[in-house]
Amino acid sequence: MGIVTRRGLIRRLGAGALGGAAVLGGRGLALAQDHSDMTGGQTSDMSHSGQLGHGAGSLGAVGTVDHGRNGFDPTKILTDFDYGETSKDRSGRTVHEYEFLALDKEIEVAPGVFFPAWTYNGRVPAPTIRATEGDRIRIKLVNASAHNHTIHTHGIHPAGMDGVPGAGEVAPGEEFVYDFIASPFGTHLYHCHSLPLAQHIHRGLYGALIIDPKKGRPDAHEMVMVMNAFDTNFDGANEVYAINTVAFHFMDDPIKINAGELQRAHVINITEFDPLNSIHIHANFFHLYRTGTSLEPDEFTDTISMGQAERHMIEFTYREPGRFMFHAHQTEFVELGWMSSFEVS
Ligand SMILES: [Cu+2]
Numbered sequence: 371m372g373i374v375t376r377r378g379l380i381r382r383l384g385a386g387a388l389g390g391a392a393v394l395g396g397r398g399l400a401l402a403q404d405h406s407d408m409t410g411g412q413t414s415d416m417s418h419s420g421q422l423g424h425g426a427g428s429l430g431a432v433g434t435v436d437h438g439r440n441g442f443d444p445t446k447i448l449t450d451f452d453y454g455e456t457s458k459d460r461s462g463r464t465v466h467e468y469e470f471l472a473l474d475k476e477i478e479v480a481p482g483v484f485f486p487a488w489t490y491n492g493r494v495p496a497p498t499i500r501a502t503e504g505d506r507i508r509i510k511l512v513n514a515s516a517h518n519h520t521i522h523t524h525g526i527h528p529a530g531m532d533g534v535p536g537a538g539e540v541a542p543g544e545e546f547v548y549d550f551i552a553s554p555f556g557t558h559l560y561h562c563h564s565l566p567l568a569q570h571i572h573r574g575l576y577g578a579l580i581i582d583p584k585k586g587r588p589d590a591h592e593m594v595m596v597m598n599a600f601d602t603n604f605d606g607a608n609e610v611y612a613i614n615t616v617a618f619h620f621m622d623d624p625i626k627i628n629a630g631e632l633q634r635a636h637v638i639n640i641t642e643f644d645p646l647n648s649i650h651i652h653a654n655f656f657h658l659y660r661t662g663t664s665l666e667p668d669e670f671t672d673t674i675s676m677g678q679a680e681r682h683m684i685e686f687t688y689r690e691p692g693r694f695m696f697h698a699h700q701t702e703f704v705e706l707g708w709m710s711s712f713e714v715s
Contacts, residue, residue, distance in 0.1 A: 430618045430621045430622065430709075431480050431481045431617055431618045431621075431622070431707070432481060433481030433482060434481055434622065435478045435479075435480065435481055435616050435619070436478060437616075439478065440477050440478055440493075440616075441475075441492050441493060442492070442493035442494070442615075444612070444613065444614035444615055444616045444619040444620070444623075445619070445620075445623055445625070447493075447495060447498070447594065447596075447614045447615075448593040448594055448595070448614065448625065449592065449593060449594070450497070450498060451498050451500040451580065451592075451594075452468070452497040452498055452499060452500060453466055453500055453501065454466035454467050454468040454499070454501075454507075455467040455468075459506065463504070463505065463506055464501070464502070464505040464506070465505070465506045465507075465508060466499070466500075466501045466505060466506070466507050466508070466552075467508045467509075467510075468497070468499065468507075468508070468509040468510065469509075469510045469512065470490045470491055470496070470497075470509055470510065470511050470512070470521065471490070471491055471492070471512050471514050472488065472489070472490060472511060472512070472513045472514060472515040472519045472540070472562075472575070473488075473489050473490075473491070473492050473514050473515055474486070474487070474488055474489070474515050474516055474517075475487055475488075475489050475492050477489075477494060477574070477615070478616075479600045479602070479610045479612065479615055479616060479617060480610050480616065480617035480618070480707060483602060483609075483610060483617075484602075485574075485600045485602050485610075486573075487573055487574035488515055488517065488519070488562070488570070488573035488574055488575050489574050489575065490511075490521075490575060490577065494574035494576075494598070494615045495574075495576055495577045495578065495594075495596040495598065495614060495615065495640075496560075496574075496575070496576060496577030497577055498577060498578040498579075498580060498594050499560070499577065499578070499579045499580070500579075500580040500581075500582070501552040501580075501581055501582070502552065502555075502581070502582045502583075502584060503552055503553055503554065503555040503581050503582065503583055503584050504551060504552060504553070504584060505551070505552045506549070506550070506551055506552070507548075507549070507550055507551075507552050508547055508548070508549045509521055509547065509548045510545055510546070510547045511538075511540050511545060511546050511547075511548065512540075512545045513540040513541065513542050513543065513544055513545065514542075514543075515542060516542055517542065517564065517570075518535075518539050518540065518541050518542070518564045519539070519540055519562045519564050519570065519575060520533035520534060520535070520538055520539045520540065520562050520563045520564050521533045521538070521548055521560050521561075521562065522534055522560060522561055522562065522563035523548070523550070523558065523559075523560040523579055524558045524559050524560065524579065524679060525550070525552070525553060525554070525558050525579065525581070526550075526551075526553045526554060527548075527550035527551075528550065531548050531549060531550045532563075533548060533560075533562075533563055534563045535563070535564060535565060539564060552581045553581065554581065554663055555581045555582060555583040555584075555662070555663065556581055556661045556662035556663040556683075557578070557580060557636040557637075557638065557659075557661060557662030557681045557682060557683045558578070558579040558580070558581060558661075558662075558681065559576060559577065559578055559579055559596075559638050559640065559679060559681055560576065560577055560579050561575055561576035561577075561640065561679075562575035562576070568642050568643070571640065571642050571678075572599070572600070572601055572608075572642035572643065574598075574615075576596070576598075576640045577596070578594045578596060578636060578638055578681075580594070580636055580662075583665060585665075587634070587665070588632065589632070590631075590632040590633060590634035590685065591627060591628070591631055591632070591633050591634065592634045592635070592636070593625070593633070593634070593635045593636070594614075594635075594636045594638070595613045595614065595635050595636065595637045595638070595649075596613065596614055596615075596638045596640060597611075597612075597613060597637065597638065597639045597640065597641055597647045597649070597676070597698070597708070598611075598612055598613075598614075598615055598640050598641060599611045599612070599641045599642065599643070599644065599647075599703075599708075600612075601642070601643060606643060607643055608641070608642070608643055608644060608706070609706065610706055610707050611641070611647075611698065611703040611704075611706045611707045611708035612707045612708060613708065613710050616707075617706065617707025617708075618707050618709060618710075619710075620710035620711055621709055621710065621711055624693060624710075624711040624712060624713035625710070625711070625712050625713065626712075626713050626715065627688065627712050627713070627714055627715075628714070628715065629688055629689060629690060629691050629714050629715065630687060630688075630689065631687065632685060632686075632687050633685065633686050633687060633688075634683060634684070634685050635683070635684050635685075636662065636681065636682075636683055637649055637674075637676075637681060637682050637683075637684055638681035639676040639677065639678055639679070639680050639681065640678060640679065641678060642678065644700075644703075645677060645678075646675050646676065646677060646700070647675070647676055647678075647698055647700070647703065647708075648673060648674060648675040648676060648698050648699045648700060649673070649674055649676075649684075649696060649697075649698065649699075650672060650673040650696060650697060650698070650699040651672055651686065651694065651695075651696040652694045652695045652696060653688075653692075653694050654672065654686050654687075654688060654694065655670055655671060655672045655686065656670075656671065656672065656684040656685060656686035657669070657670055657684065657685045657686070658670070658671060658674055658682055658683075658684055659682060659683040659684070659685070660682055661680075661681060661682060662681070662682065662683035667685070673699050675699075688712065688714040690714070691714045691715050692714055693711055693712070693713055693714070694711060694712045694714060695709065695710070695711045696710050696711065696712065697709045697710060
Protein backbone atom coordinates (compact mmCIF):
# COMPACT_ATOMS: atom_id res chain seq x y z
CA MET A 371 0.00 0.00 0.00
CA GLY A 372 1.04 3.59 -0.46
CA ILE A 373 1.85 6.03 2.27
CA VAL A 374 -0.97 6.20 4.79
CA THR A 375 -1.81 9.68 5.93
CA ARG A 376 -4.06 10.75 8.76
CA ARG A 377 -6.40 12.43 6.32
CA GLY A 378 -6.43 9.37 4.09
CA LEU A 379 -7.30 7.15 7.02
CA ILE A 380 -10.09 9.41 8.13
CA ARG A 381 -11.52 9.57 4.62
CA ARG A 382 -11.46 5.81 4.18
CA LEU A 383 -12.69 4.74 7.55
CA GLY A 384 -14.90 7.57 8.75
CA ALA A 385 -15.15 8.43 12.41
CA GLY A 386 -13.87 5.02 13.49
CA ALA A 387 -10.50 5.92 12.04
CA LEU A 388 -9.91 8.43 14.78
CA GLY A 389 -9.06 5.56 17.07
CA GLY A 390 -6.85 4.32 14.29
CA ALA A 391 -5.10 7.65 14.12
CA ALA A 392 -4.21 7.41 17.78
CA VAL A 393 -2.97 3.85 17.50
CA LEU A 394 -1.12 4.79 14.35
CA GLY A 395 0.95 7.17 16.43
CA GLY A 396 1.74 4.51 18.98
CA ARG A 397 5.45 4.23 18.44
CA GLY A 398 6.42 7.20 16.35
CA LEU A 399 9.40 6.60 14.17
CA ALA A 400 9.27 2.83 14.31
CA LEU A 401 5.80 2.81 12.83
CA ALA A 402 6.52 5.63 10.45
CA GLN A 403 9.18 3.53 8.82
CA ASP A 404 6.86 0.60 8.33
CA HIS A 405 3.42 1.43 7.09
CA SER A 406 2.95 -2.01 5.61
CA ASP A 407 1.68 -3.56 8.82
CA MET A 408 -1.02 -0.96 9.17
CA THR A 409 -4.33 -1.60 7.51
CA GLY A 410 -7.64 -0.27 8.69
CA GLY A 411 -6.08 1.21 11.78
CA GLN A 412 -4.73 -2.15 12.94
CA THR A 413 -1.10 -2.21 13.86
CA SER A 414 1.23 -4.58 15.60
CA ASP A 415 1.08 -2.15 18.48
CA MET A 416 -2.55 -2.66 19.43
CA SER A 417 -1.66 -3.40 23.02
CA HIS A 418 -1.91 0.33 23.59
CA SER A 419 -5.38 1.31 24.64
CA GLY A 420 -5.07 4.84 23.28
CA GLN A 421 -8.13 6.02 21.43
CA LEU A 422 -9.16 9.48 20.39
CA GLY A 423 -12.61 10.76 19.56
CA HIS A 424 -14.31 7.46 20.16
CA GLY A 425 -17.38 7.72 18.01
CA ALA A 426 -20.14 10.22 17.50
CA GLY A 427 -21.64 11.79 20.58
CA SER A 428 -18.54 11.77 22.73
CA LEU A 429 -15.43 13.85 22.52
CA GLY A 430 -12.50 12.77 24.58
CA ALA A 431 -9.92 10.12 25.07
CA VAL A 432 -10.25 6.65 26.55
CA GLY A 433 -7.82 6.24 29.42
CA THR A 434 -5.54 8.79 30.98
CA VAL A 435 -2.09 10.16 30.33
CA ASP A 436 0.53 9.54 33.01
CA HIS A 437 1.50 13.11 33.86
CA GLY A 438 3.95 11.86 36.48
CA ARG A 439 5.85 9.94 33.84
CA ASN A 440 5.72 12.92 31.49
CA GLY A 441 7.03 15.13 34.29
CA PHE A 442 4.58 17.93 33.51
CA ASP A 443 0.85 18.58 33.73
CA PRO A 444 -1.05 20.74 31.21
CA THR A 445 -3.17 22.19 34.02
CA LYS A 446 -0.10 23.36 35.96
CA ILE A 447 1.43 24.75 32.77
CA LEU A 448 -1.54 27.14 32.53
CA THR A 449 -0.29 29.15 35.48
CA ASP A 450 3.34 28.24 36.22
CA PHE A 451 4.85 31.57 35.24
CA ASP A 452 8.62 31.39 35.69
CA TYR A 453 10.41 34.58 36.71
CA GLY A 454 13.76 32.76 36.94
CA GLU A 455 16.44 33.66 39.48
CA THR A 456 15.93 37.35 39.97
CA SER A 457 18.48 39.94 41.05
CA LYS A 458 19.38 43.56 40.36
CA ASP A 459 22.31 44.65 38.24
CA ARG A 460 24.49 47.69 39.07
CA SER A 461 22.09 50.04 37.34
CA GLY A 462 19.19 48.73 39.41
CA ARG A 463 17.68 46.83 36.51
CA THR A 464 15.93 43.56 37.38
CA VAL A 465 17.69 40.51 35.91
CA HIS A 466 15.93 37.17 35.33
CA GLU A 467 18.27 34.20 34.91
CA TYR A 468 17.25 30.81 33.56
CA GLU A 469 19.00 27.56 32.84
CA PHE A 470 17.49 25.43 30.10
CA LEU A 471 18.59 21.92 29.32
CA ALA A 472 17.82 20.65 25.82
CA LEU A 473 16.87 17.03 26.29
CA ASP A 474 15.43 14.30 24.03
CA LYS A 475 12.53 12.66 25.84
CA GLU A 476 9.58 10.46 25.01
CA ILE A 477 6.30 12.02 26.13
CA GLU A 478 2.70 10.77 26.15
CA VAL A 479 0.49 13.13 24.13
CA ALA A 480 -2.75 11.12 24.32
CA PRO A 481 -3.51 7.99 26.34
CA GLY A 482 -1.14 5.33 25.02
CA VAL A 483 0.25 7.60 22.29
CA PHE A 484 3.94 8.34 22.78
CA PHE A 485 6.00 10.89 20.92
CA PRO A 486 9.80 11.15 20.81
CA ALA A 487 9.98 14.81 21.80
CA TRP A 488 12.89 17.21 21.92
CA THR A 489 12.41 19.39 24.98
CA TYR A 490 13.71 22.28 26.99
CA ASN A 491 13.85 21.07 30.61
CA GLY A 492 11.94 17.89 29.84
CA ARG A 493 8.59 19.51 29.22
CA VAL A 494 6.38 20.57 26.31
CA PRO A 495 5.63 23.41 26.20
CA ALA A 496 8.83 24.64 27.86
CA PRO A 497 8.79 26.93 30.92
CA THR A 498 6.86 30.19 30.58
CA ILE A 499 9.43 32.97 30.84
CA ARG A 500 7.94 36.07 32.41
CA ALA A 501 9.42 39.50 33.01
CA THR A 502 8.52 43.18 32.82
CA GLU A 503 9.39 45.38 29.87
CA GLY A 504 12.90 46.76 30.35
CA ASP A 505 14.07 43.89 32.57
CA ARG A 506 17.12 41.90 31.51
CA ILE A 507 16.63 38.23 30.58
CA ARG A 508 19.55 35.78 30.56
CA ILE A 509 18.91 32.21 29.45
CA LYS A 510 21.73 29.70 29.55
CA LEU A 511 21.03 26.86 27.12
CA VAL A 512 22.93 23.64 27.88
CA ASN A 513 22.57 21.10 25.11
CA ALA A 514 22.22 17.53 26.39
CA SER A 515 20.38 16.49 23.23
CA ALA A 516 21.80 14.61 20.25
CA HIS A 517 21.14 17.58 17.91
CA ASN A 518 22.10 21.23 17.57
CA HIS A 519 19.56 23.60 19.09
CA THR A 520 18.93 27.29 19.73
CA ILE A 521 16.51 29.51 21.61
CA HIS A 522 15.04 32.04 19.21
CA THR A 523 12.85 34.55 21.02
CA HIS A 524 10.15 36.62 19.38
CA GLY A 525 11.01 40.08 20.64
CA ILE A 526 13.50 42.85 20.03
CA HIS A 527 17.17 41.94 20.58
CA PRO A 528 20.68 42.19 19.08
CA ALA A 529 21.59 40.04 16.05
CA GLY A 530 24.02 37.96 18.09
CA MET A 531 21.19 36.94 20.45
CA ASP A 532 18.81 35.84 17.69
CA GLY A 533 19.22 32.11 18.32
CA VAL A 534 19.65 30.95 14.74
CA PRO A 535 22.40 29.00 12.96
CA GLY A 536 25.44 31.30 13.17
CA ALA A 537 24.13 33.30 16.14
CA GLY A 538 23.74 31.33 19.32
CA GLU A 539 23.35 27.81 17.94
CA VAL A 540 24.50 25.24 20.50
CA ALA A 541 26.07 21.92 19.55
CA PRO A 542 25.53 18.81 21.69
CA GLY A 543 27.51 19.11 24.92
CA GLU A 544 27.95 22.87 24.58
CA GLU A 545 26.20 25.92 26.01
CA PHE A 546 25.33 29.53 25.23
CA VAL A 547 23.81 32.42 27.17
CA TYR A 548 21.12 34.50 25.46
CA ASP A 549 21.13 37.93 27.06
CA PHE A 550 18.71 40.66 26.07
CA ILE A 551 16.36 43.35 27.38
CA ALA A 552 12.69 42.35 27.54
CA SER A 553 10.88 44.29 24.81
CA PRO A 554 8.21 45.00 23.66
CA PHE A 555 5.56 44.10 26.22
CA GLY A 556 3.19 41.44 24.97
CA THR A 557 2.44 37.77 24.62
CA HIS A 558 5.40 36.24 22.82
CA LEU A 559 7.09 32.92 22.31
CA TYR A 560 10.44 31.33 21.86
CA HIS A 561 11.41 28.23 19.93
CA CYS A 562 14.38 26.40 18.52
CA HIS A 563 15.52 27.74 15.15
CA SER A 564 17.99 25.05 14.11
CA LEU A 565 17.50 23.33 10.77
CA PRO A 566 15.42 21.65 9.49
CA LEU A 567 13.12 24.13 11.17
CA ALA A 568 9.84 22.20 10.95
CA GLN A 569 11.47 19.27 12.69
CA HIS A 570 12.98 21.37 15.49
CA ILE A 571 9.69 23.14 16.15
CA HIS A 572 7.22 20.29 15.99
CA ARG A 573 9.38 18.04 18.17
CA GLY A 574 8.48 20.29 21.12
CA LEU A 575 11.13 22.99 21.50
CA TYR A 576 8.92 26.01 22.22
CA GLY A 577 7.44 27.99 25.08
CA ALA A 578 5.73 31.21 26.06
CA LEU A 579 7.52 34.49 26.71
CA ILE A 580 5.31 36.96 28.55
CA ILE A 581 6.52 40.53 28.89
CA ASP A 582 4.36 42.70 31.12
CA PRO A 583 3.89 46.42 30.54
CA LYS A 584 5.63 48.62 33.13
CA LYS A 585 2.34 50.12 34.22
CA GLY A 586 0.83 46.63 34.68
CA ARG A 587 -2.65 45.43 33.78
CA PRO A 588 -5.86 45.03 35.78
CA ASP A 589 -5.99 42.01 38.11
CA ALA A 590 -7.07 38.83 36.36
CA HIS A 591 -6.73 35.07 36.49
CA GLU A 592 -4.04 34.50 33.88
CA MET A 593 -3.39 31.37 31.84
CA VAL A 594 -0.96 30.23 29.16
CA MET A 595 -2.46 28.14 26.38
CA VAL A 596 -0.04 26.85 23.78
CA MET A 597 -1.86 25.40 20.78
CA ASN A 598 0.30 22.52 19.64
CA ALA A 599 0.10 19.37 17.59
CA PHE A 600 2.11 16.21 17.06
CA ASP A 601 2.99 14.36 13.88
CA THR A 602 3.32 11.05 15.68
CA ASN A 603 4.10 8.97 12.58
CA PHE A 604 6.35 11.54 10.88
CA ASP A 605 4.37 11.73 7.66
CA GLY A 606 4.25 15.55 7.61
CA ALA A 607 0.71 15.82 9.04
CA ASN A 608 -0.43 15.97 12.64
CA GLU A 609 -2.29 13.14 14.36
CA VAL A 610 -2.83 14.80 17.75
CA TYR A 611 -3.87 18.38 18.59
CA ALA A 612 -3.98 19.97 22.02
CA ILE A 613 -3.67 22.90 24.34
CA ASN A 614 -0.46 22.40 26.33
CA THR A 615 0.34 19.06 24.66
CA VAL A 616 -2.12 16.46 25.97
CA ALA A 617 -5.15 15.70 23.75
CA PHE A 618 -8.52 16.33 25.43
CA HIS A 619 -6.78 17.07 28.74
CA PHE A 620 -9.13 19.93 29.61
CA MET A 621 -12.20 17.82 28.85
CA ASP A 622 -11.10 15.33 31.51
CA ASP A 623 -9.87 18.09 33.82
CA PRO A 624 -11.81 21.30 33.04
CA ILE A 625 -10.13 24.61 33.82
CA LYS A 626 -11.70 25.82 37.05
CA ILE A 627 -12.55 29.51 37.02
CA ASN A 628 -14.77 31.80 39.07
CA ALA A 629 -17.91 33.48 37.78
CA GLY A 630 -17.46 37.22 37.62
CA GLU A 631 -13.65 37.06 37.63
CA LEU A 632 -11.70 38.50 34.72
CA GLN A 633 -9.88 35.76 32.78
CA ARG A 634 -6.79 36.58 30.76
CA ALA A 635 -5.43 33.89 28.47
CA HIS A 636 -2.17 34.14 26.57
CA VAL A 637 -2.93 32.04 23.51
CA ILE A 638 -0.01 31.00 21.30
CA ASN A 639 -0.14 28.97 18.10
CA ILE A 640 2.96 26.88 17.42
CA THR A 641 1.23 24.20 15.32
CA GLU A 642 3.48 22.95 12.51
CA PHE A 643 2.23 21.54 9.17
CA ASP A 644 -1.25 23.13 9.31
CA PRO A 645 -1.29 26.74 8.07
CA LEU A 646 -3.90 27.84 10.61
CA ASN A 647 -5.18 27.03 14.05
CA SER A 648 -7.96 28.84 15.90
CA ILE A 649 -9.72 29.30 19.21
CA HIS A 650 -13.42 29.66 19.83
CA ILE A 651 -15.08 30.00 23.24
CA HIS A 652 -18.67 28.97 23.88
CA ALA A 653 -21.51 31.12 25.18
CA ASN A 654 -19.27 34.16 25.52
CA PHE A 655 -17.13 36.72 23.70
CA PHE A 656 -13.60 37.87 24.43
CA HIS A 657 -11.61 41.06 24.04
CA LEU A 658 -8.64 40.40 21.78
CA TYR A 659 -5.32 42.16 22.31
CA ARG A 660 -3.27 41.30 19.23
CA THR A 661 0.17 39.99 20.24
CA GLY A 662 -0.66 41.44 23.67
CA THR A 663 1.16 44.61 22.62
CA SER A 664 -1.52 47.13 23.49
CA LEU A 665 -3.37 48.11 26.64
CA GLU A 666 -6.63 48.53 24.74
CA PRO A 667 -8.43 45.67 23.02
CA ASP A 668 -8.39 45.49 19.23
CA GLU A 669 -11.46 43.38 18.73
CA PHE A 670 -14.47 41.81 20.44
CA THR A 671 -15.21 38.36 19.08
CA ASP A 672 -15.68 34.70 19.97
CA THR A 673 -13.34 33.13 17.40
CA ILE A 674 -9.87 34.00 16.12
CA SER A 675 -7.72 32.24 13.52
CA MET A 676 -3.97 32.24 13.97
CA GLY A 677 -1.00 31.31 11.78
CA GLN A 678 2.10 29.73 13.31
CA ALA A 679 3.80 32.02 15.85
CA GLU A 680 0.77 34.28 16.03
CA ARG A 681 -0.27 34.84 19.61
CA HIS A 682 -2.76 37.00 21.37
CA MET A 683 -4.01 37.95 24.77
CA ILE A 684 -7.71 37.38 25.24
CA GLU A 685 -9.87 38.56 28.13
CA PHE A 686 -13.32 37.39 29.10
CA THR A 687 -15.58 36.89 32.11
CA TYR A 688 -18.23 34.22 32.62
CA ARG A 689 -21.18 35.58 34.57
CA GLU A 690 -22.99 32.30 35.30
CA PRO A 691 -21.73 28.99 36.63
CA GLY A 692 -21.64 25.99 34.34
CA ARG A 693 -19.44 24.06 31.99
CA PHE A 694 -18.38 25.81 28.80
CA MET A 695 -16.40 24.34 25.94
CA PHE A 696 -13.67 26.08 24.01
CA HIS A 697 -11.89 24.61 21.03
CA ALA A 698 -10.35 25.09 17.63
CA HIS A 699 -12.91 25.82 14.98
CA GLN A 700 -11.26 23.41 12.61
CA THR A 701 -13.53 20.46 13.42
CA GLU A 702 -10.86 17.95 12.43
CA PHE A 703 -8.55 19.35 15.12
CA VAL A 704 -11.40 19.08 17.63
CA GLU A 705 -11.82 15.38 16.91
CA LEU A 706 -8.07 14.82 17.24
CA GLY A 707 -7.77 16.40 20.67
CA TRP A 708 -8.17 20.21 20.57
CA MET A 709 -11.34 20.33 22.61
CA SER A 710 -11.28 21.88 26.08
CA SER A 711 -13.63 23.21 28.71
CA PHE A 712 -14.01 25.66 31.58
CA GLU A 713 -15.82 24.79 34.78
CA VAL A 714 -17.25 28.05 36.09
CA SER A 715 -18.36 28.11 39.72
CU1 LIG B 1 16.36 22.33 17.84
